[in-house]
Each structure stands twice: as C-alpha cells, then as structure tokens.
Amino acid sequence: MLKSLLCAALLLFGGSAWAAQVVGVVAHLSGPLLDRKADGSVKVLGPKSEVENGDTLVLEKNTYAQIRFVDNSEITLKPGTTFRIENFSYDAGKPETDSAAFDLVKGGLRSVTGLLGKRNKEKFSLKTPSATIGIRGTTFVAEFVPVPAPEMAPDKLPAAPGLAPGLHVSVSEGAIVVTNNGGALGFQAGQFGYVPGLNQAPVLVPPNTGVQFTPPPSFSGGAQGPQGPQASGGSPADKPAVDCIVR
Secondary structure (H helix, E strand, O other): OHHHHHHHHHHHHHHHHOOOOEEEEEEEEEOOOOEEOOOOOEEOOOOOEEEOOOOOOEEEEOEEEEEEEOOEEEEEEEOOOOEEEEEEEEEOHHHHOEEEEEEEEEEEEEEOOOOHHHHHHHHHEEEEOOEOOOOOOOOEEHHHHHHOOOOHHHHOOOOOOOOOOOEEEHHHHHHHEEOOEEEEEEEOOOOEEEEOOOOOOOOEOOOOOOOOOOOOOOOOOEEEEEEEOOOOOOOOOOOOOOOOOOO
C-alpha cells in the first residue's frame, strides 16, 4: 500500500514539474502583459520574466511582447492578442522529444523558426479557431479576427480594422501549410492567405490584404508588415515601460 502511494505521489510530482516547465522568457515588452497560469492564477509579466507550458498570455490594446524560447525561436505578439503555450519541449540531445504546440485564440503574431523548427519542422503547430498552421522552416505572420458580438463596445473590437473575420497569414521567409476541415494549402515566401472558417478551405489572396505587424523598432528584427522588414533601431522612448515585474 505504501509503495503504491509513493508511486502515485511521484507521478503527481512529475506531472506538476512538467506543467511548470520554463520554456522561454519575455525578451521585449512595450506595455502590460498578463499571464494566466494553468492553475488559474494570474501574473503580470515584465522583461526577462519566464513563461511556462500551459501559460496563456493576454496583451492589452497597446502592448507588443516578444517571447524567446529555449531553442532561440521567437514569437512576437501584437496588441489585443490571447496566446497559449500548450506544450513546448526542446532538448539539444533528444530531438525525439521535440514539441512546439501553440494556440492563437485571437489577435496576431509573428513567428521566427528556431533550432526545433529547423530539425523537426513537423513538430511545430499553431492552432487557431479557423485552421492549424505548420511550418517548413519559416518566418510568418498570422492574425485571427473573431466575429464581433453585436453588443461589443467599440473599445473591445478586434485590433485589426479592415480585416474580415477569420485567419489571415503572410509568409516572409520559408513556407507554411494551413490545414482545416476544408482542406490544406501551402504558402511560400511573399504570399498571403485567408481562411474564413474551420470548414472553409484556405485560399491564396493578393498582396497588401491589410495584414500589418509593426512592433516597436527596439524589438529585435524590427517590424514586419506587408512590404517586408523595416529598419530596426530604437530610442529611449521605445523601451518597455511596466509597473510590475514577476519572475
């Protein structure tokens, strides 16, 4: 009986350790960033704060945040975004354990592939309400615009004026594959795509669809929009300003 209880305790401890695994840090930040933990608790993050498996990151309307993962991949989140780290695992000596599973609930992001994506591209997945994105070694922008509720206040509307509800993608390097119940379609560098809903197939659309991504110039890599990368730089005014840092 005692042995069984001990085994159960070890299994529980192991599961808790996995759930709390640190997988990256906040590399750049321009405003308030909330972190909803898997246990329901909420923290306010600042520059260099750690993020863990199971975390849901919620950005205010003026906040950009760049998360750098342990494999040197980067995901930059734009204002009004809700993003969940479902499961990230990287060990330089154990490629068979690689996993990069994310969930874009709403809003937009730019993803830059790291070591995991270069050696195990098939282990990367970004889920959205309209489709799942896979990579082929890549830099891409994704934005999901939910259908606004009729009673939604103007200041609560999605921060993507001009974009139709659904998933919008833009590839600046490499390639992605977008898949849902309606089918699958690949997008190469320089191409734009749109997915109206979960049961409607992804489609290729003309450039300049309105997908914009312009984090502060102080963020590593500069800003990315429909016209490609912009010059990076930065000034003291671009530095993150937060009231509370939790590590």
